[in-house]
Amino acid sequence: MIPSAVAEIAGFCMQVTRTRDPPKSGRITATKPYPVHLMKNGSSKHLEVVGKPFRKVDASAKVTGQTKFADDIVLPRMLYCKILRSHVPHALIRKIDTSKAVAMPGVVAVITGKSLPIPYGILPVSQDEHALCLDKVRMIGDPVAAVAAIDEDAAFEAMNAIEVEYDPLPVISSIQDALRSPGSAHMDDNPSRTGGPQLAGENKEAWRIHGYGDHGNVHKMVALEFGDVEEGFKQADLIREDVFFYEGNTHLPMEQHAAVAQVDGDGKLCLWSSTQTPHYVHRALAKVLEMPASRIRVIATPNGGGFGGKSDPFPHEMIVSKLALLTGRPVKVTLTREEVFYCHRGRHPVLMWVKTGAKKDGAITAMHFRSFLDGGAYGSYGVASTYYTGALQTVTYKIPNYKFEGVRVFTNKPPCGPKRGHGTPQPRYALEVHLDKIAEQLRLDPVAIRKNHLVEPYSLTSNYLRVGSMGLAACIDKVVTASDFKNKFRNLPYGKGIGLACASYLSGAGLPIYWNHMPHSGVQLRLDRQGGVCVMCGSIDIGQGSDSVLAYIIAEVLGIDPFDIRVLTADTDLTPVDLGSYSSRVTLMTGNAALEAAERARDLLIRAVSEKMNIPATRLSLSGGRLFDVENPETSISFAEAVQIAEARFGTIGTVGSYTPPPSAGKYKGAGVGPSPAYSYDAAVAEVEVDPRTGIVRVERIWIAHDIGRAINPALTLGQVEGSVYMGLGEALMEEMSYRTNRNVVHKFPSLLEYKSPTTLEMCDVKTFLIEDPDPNGPFGAKEVGQGPLLPVPPAIANAVYDAVQVRIDEVPITPDKVLSAIQKRDEKQEDEGESANGGGTGITRGVEEPHRYGPKSVPEVDWPEPVRVKPPWDGGTGKEILREAVHARE
Amino acid sequence: MKQRRKIRKQKAHIAFVLNGEPCEVAFAPHKTLLEVLREDLNLTGTKHGCELGECGTCAVLLDGKPVLSCLVLGLDAEGREVTTVEGMQLPEGRLHPLQETFADLGAAQCGYCTPGFLLTALELLAKNPKPTREEIAQALSGNLCRCTGYIKIYEAVELAAAHMRGEKAEVAEEVVYGLKS
Numbered sequence A: 001m002i003p004s005a006v007a008e009i010a011g012f013c014m015q016v017t018r019t020r021d022p023p024k025s026g027r028i029t030a031t032k033p034y035p036v037h038l039m040k041n042g043s044s045k046h047l048e049v050v051g052k053p054f055r056k057v058d059a060s061a062k063v064t065g066q067t068k069f070a071d072d073i074v075l076p077r078m079l080y081c082k083i084l085r086s087h088v089p090h091a092l093i094r095k096i097d098t099s100k101a102v103a104m105p106g107v108v109a110v111i112t113g114k115s116l117p118i119p120y121g122i123l124p125v126s127q128d129e130h131a132l133c134l135d136k137v138r139m140i141g142d143p144v145a146a147v148a149a150i151d152e153d154a155a156f157e158a159m160n161a162i163e164v165e166y167d168p169l170p171v172i173s174s175i176q177d178a179l180r181s182p183g184s185a186h187m188d189d190n191p192s193r194t195g196g197p198q199l200a201g202e203n204k205e206a207w208r209i210h211g212y213g214d215h216g217n218v219h220k221m222v223a224l225e226f227g228d229v230e231e232g233f234k235q236a237d238l239i240r241e242d243v244f245f246y247e248g249n250t251h252l253p254m255e256q257h258a259a260v261a262q263v264d265g266d267g268k269l270c271l272w273s274s275t276q277t278p279h280y281v282h283r284a285l286a287k288v289l290e291m292p293a294s295r296i297r298v299i300a301t302p303n304g305g306g307f308g309g310k311s312d313p314f315p316h317e318m319i320v321s322k323l324a325l326l327t328g329r330p331v332k333v334t335l336t337r338e339e340v341f342y343c344h345r346g347r348h349p350v351l352m353w354v355k356t357g358a359k360k361d362g363a364i365t366a367m368h369f370r371s372f373l374d375g376g377a378y379g380s381y382g383v384a385s386t387y388y389t390g391a392l393q394t395v396t397y398k399i400p401n402y403k404f405e406g407v408r409v410f411t412n413k414p415p416c417g418p419k420r421g422h423g424t425p426q427p428r429y430a431l432e433v434h435l436d437k438i439a440e441q442l443r444l445d446p447v448a449i450r451k452n453h454l455v456e457p458y459s460l461t462s463n464y465l466r467v468g469s470m471g472l473a474a475c476i477d478k479v480v481t482a483s484d485f486k487n488k489f490r491n492l493p494y495g496k497g498i499g500l501a502c503a504s505y506l507s508g509a510g511l512p513i514y515w516n517h518m519p520h521s522g523v524q525l526r527l528d529r530q531g532g533v534c535v536m537c538g539s540i541d542i543g544q545g546s547d548s549v550l551a552y553i554i555a556e557v558l559g560i561d562p563f564d565i566r567v568l569t570a571d572t573d574l575t576p577v578d579l580g581s582y583s584s585r586v587t588l589m590t591g592n593a594a595l596e597a598a599e600r601a602r603d604l605l606i607r608a609v610s611e612k613m614n615i616p617a618t619r620l621s622l623s624g625g626r627l628f629d630v631e632n633p634e635t636s637i638s639f640a641e642a643v644q645i646a647e648a649r650f651g652t653i654g655t656v657g658s659y660t661p662p663p664s665a666g667k668y669k670g671a672g673v674g675p676s677p678a679y680s681y682d683a684a685v686a687e688v689e690v691d692p693r694t695g696i697v698r699v700e701r702i703w704i705a706h707d708i709g710r711a712i713n714p715a716l717t718l719g720q721v722e723g724s725v726y727m728g729l730g731e732a733l734m735e736e737m738s739y740r741t742n743r744n745v746v747h748k749f750p751s752l753l754e755y756k757s758p759t760t761l762e763m764c765d766v767k768t769f770l771i772e773d774p775d776p777n778g779p780f781g782a783k784e785v786g787q788g789p790l791l792p793v794p795p796a797i798a799n800a801v802y803d804a805v806q807v808r809i810d811e812v813p814i815t816p817d818k819v820l821s822a823i824q825k826r827d828e829k830q831e832d833e834g835e836s837a838n839g840g841g842t843g844i845t846r847g848v849e850e851p852h853r854y855g856p857k858s859v860p861e862v863d864w865p866e867p868v869r870v871k872p873p874w875d876g877g878t879g880k881e882i883l884r885e886a887v888h889a890r891e
Numbered sequence B: 001m002k003q004r005r006k007i008r009k010q011k012a013h014i015a016f017v018l019n020g021e022p023c024e025v026a027f028a029p030h031k032t033l034l035e036v037l038r039e040d041l042n043l044t045g046t047k048h049g050c051e052l053g054e055c056g057t058c059a060v061l062l063d064g065k066p067v068l069s070c071l072v073l074g075l076d077a078e079g080r081e082v083t084t085v086e087g088m089q090l091p092e093g094r095l096h097p098l099q100e101t102f103a104d105l106g107a108a109q110c111g112y113c114t115p116g117f118l119l120t121a122l123e124l125l126a127k128n129p130k131p132t133r134e135e136i137a138q139a140l141s142g143n144l145c146r147c148t149g150y151i152k153i154y155e156a157v158e159l160a161a162a163h164m165r166g167e168k169a170e171v172a173e174e175v176v177y178g179l180k181s
Ligand code: FES
Pocket: B047, B048, B049, B050, B051, B052, B053, B054, B055, B056, B057, B058, B059, B068, B069, B070, B071
């Protein structure tokens, strides 16, 4: 039980009686025995807010239904927008006839691509989207025309009255199709094999979804080599190859995207939108609308779940903005659930091949990893996603020689992008299952093979990622002990199994999305002479609690109650830029900016009071809503009085703080993806029950330990861990974006019912440990938690399924049909004595009896580009690539 | 001269009890209760995730029983009692014990699914003041939440149930700090 004193301070009332209204945290006093934290300026202070399970600052609004989400905004004279979307996957637009729609009652405006001809995209290198398709549609669901009408029904009817004529183009529906389509370097001589209509004159361009990219439908190819993998393989006692597939899946936030645009009285445009990245939307709007950014205001409304799905600028945001400008009236759009599936930007389907050389003790000598990403119809974050499928393999176990090759292709499907874990759950799944197989082959314990070869804390990896605090060993110990892994592993009855996996994730990307030297996060703080504190920051709360983190950190430094702070966020007119709620960057980056602003404000107060009261500044401290003399605690003044003294001395008290990540150690081309100020670590053990007659996998429990650095709020941290485990469980067992390839790649089930996600009945029990190994780069040592804990879940489950029924499922999601098919194949083979029981087929080490498996058998042949070669740090490398001439000279 | 445009009355007009108070409202007769609440009565606390009866986000109580308001016609509310999240608070604006524990334990992350969960749980506790974890999971199985993994929701419902039974319930340390060993 929590000691009652702590509970009281935490505002966490343990008593039955509930009289607080509005809910407030208990009063803070300065004399409680909290851990001492060394502040940045060297003074030490007991933590009063950080590390305590406070409520979120917006908790009351959320439980009373008062939080205003985008669709909750209603303005006078507001029009409703509906967007007509393509029902064909790939076609030229021959003609759009809007005349019937325009003439319908209640219709105020109808627009097509001509009204918004400027392309945009989240990455500067992939400006390949149009708010409304100009001359070509690239997927079912691509927006073609939009209507604004006086009510939703009128808009809907008018949308349906718009007539579009299409000239169909060949359809690209898979990685293999895309790689082989005419115009690609790996072109297939017989284009009809891809199933698309044969075009007269063999027009190669017709097969191309975009007119840019590496070639054909290849969007991006990357190749990097750190050290010398061939040399590394020579030193290995065992070389193993495996092939895996991770199916795409989607974020499925409960809130559908929505936006409202209005032209204000002063002629400026204001857009409220359910977006994770108001700053990028602001930039995209200025570009597409050809308006000065100073005349555009973007307010991100609290997101009803994001998970990465609201991180791109979207067509509907541009469309309602344009319609508001054209009609002079507010315009709202709320996407239907089906449209949300088309917006997608979710997990890339990734086919992977991995080859690893290992010593007898499990030490890795070299790893070669290839990934093939199905990008869908647009670039989105895809170039970054491609690099991410190869970047973070190196931060868990030592990999002295590492080679990565990746290719992302365009297909006529909704575009993939960043989903919780952005590009890393797929390779992590492959790596952790692959490692399990290596351990088995070497007859090593899966715990030992991991724990004995961990990357050192405060070290550089072969690909120049700077690892800071590294609590993975402690994470492994916790889950292994708590789950009794050692006794259960390979000892449970048939049908029951246990599996282990580890992972790591970024605490924010080290580089911004568009090249610049400015801070990634800014915070502005204003202190009111009556004691009020207002914090302004561009970050947006998507449910993760970023507003609360701002308040907690500032409250900690200023010694006040976090619930006395006014938090104003995500308004491009009012708040300093923060790049957005993605890449798990907010606690670390915004937190550091808030810490800087708060420490500056604290210093002003202390200086002014020190002068006025003639007490040395070093003796003054802020705590419990008061400023007092630590040597003589009876001498104290209230926080408001301190602000008054400071305001009299310095004028209005406002401070700013900002955060720029440290420069990355890698200087080679491609070094921009992977660096982070700090890496979080996770270990998870899954215990499963597999019914061998049905193939149904039931996850009973997951033990997970997360190295958070320091939990700014442990209760909210646990919530992020549990939510990540939940989402990982869904990806592991059931979630998939799947399309009817033979029917125009139409999405099989764009609905909440048919897209299977875990309900309360599928969710497993979760046992969470928080490991606190403070990282010097994090505010109070904090690292990320929103994404990392998802990563070990799918491989832990896959490894547990193998432990249960001794078949390998090398493809996610692990659905009953796959498990059953592998079990049946094995049983058939075992009955047939004539055949060897080898069910492999992945090109793995010969002569070893391989368990039966379900999964892809091979990867496509690709002419990989010459890799960028980099010497690892321990080999005299500088982080720069070896110049090509030098490479050749060596050869 | 311009011809005067003919405007016909098209709205239905009903009276019902909304959050304990009499309420009259006019709306296009094909509208769902969800739309009437949100659009015609401005009670935006009730959310939607699909409007097809698939997610539970729009749950409200109709005569004390949870219904998916996206599947109920507004007209069907005539003469009945509807409770939305806005009606959950206790006198003097105090939070309901369920709202308190959802807030305390972080059972509302983005908060979008929260109103639906609160009302479904409210009805569960009305008929079963001491539900087991399995009973809670069963009762809430029609509500999807993408943020929490449901664990904090279970814990909040259990704690609120104890409070509502008048017990001096305390939160186990692991619920807010995690396990130690
Ligand atoms: S909105 Fe009613 S069930 Fe989804």
